[in-house]
């Protein structure tokens with residue numbers, strides 16, 4: 001996300017934006033290189049008029065490159081102004097190491113890195129602690145031996161984002177879900193296993209409305225069925241009360257209008 005005021009941004013925020021600009025810059029650069037080569041081929045083949053059509057796209061790529069560079073300038077300046085801060089990169093291959101700089105002696109120009117922007121500005125001891133066996137010995141010569149024996153806990157910003165998304169989805173799902181008060185599936189006679197709170201509320205209203213309907217029709221004849229539906233309603237009520245930490249009386253009052261309207265609509 002673009003940063004309005006670099007002087008108040010955290011190292012992670014600044015580096016995250018710089019990493020994003022880096023990627024956009026690299027992509028525009030690749031586009032520019034590919035288009036320029038195509039233009040050259042067309043000109044060589046005597047089809048210069050087709051090359052003209054590519055000019056706007058070349059211009060667009062150049063502009064993107066210039067914009068990325070302009071956006072990065074104040075962020076780089078802020079890094080300098082603060083006298084720099086710690087940064088860490090993870091080499092993107094199996095067993096890749098964590099480095100304090102992409103200029104590390106043991107890396108190659110072609111090495112692909114993930115910029116661990118979430119660790120920007122963190123204590124080097126903490127970075128090494130998280131990296132464990134993945135800490136580069138060139139970059140972190142003072143890392144304690146016992147720390148180097150531990151497995152790496154390093155994650156890339158992409159992995160962290162995916163995990164956060166997954167947790168968010170699980171939370172949303174849990175918010176909608178319902179179980180019996182002891183956490184086991186909520187099983188009813190008339191509505192089977194109830195998975196969501198939405199279904200629970202609707203089934204509760206239906207069970208009581210239907211029980212009322214049967215009572216009025218012929219209470220003696222339907223005695224067992226009425227008891228089953230009332231039992232279902234009671235199970236659902238207990239589940240809702242447990243989920244929300246509310247009393248059954250409280251929820252019964254809240255749901256009474258739903259029972260009433262269900263009865264009027266479906267059974268009256």
Ligand SMILES: [Zn+2]
Nearest residue numbers: 099104136139
């Ligand atoms: Zn290194």
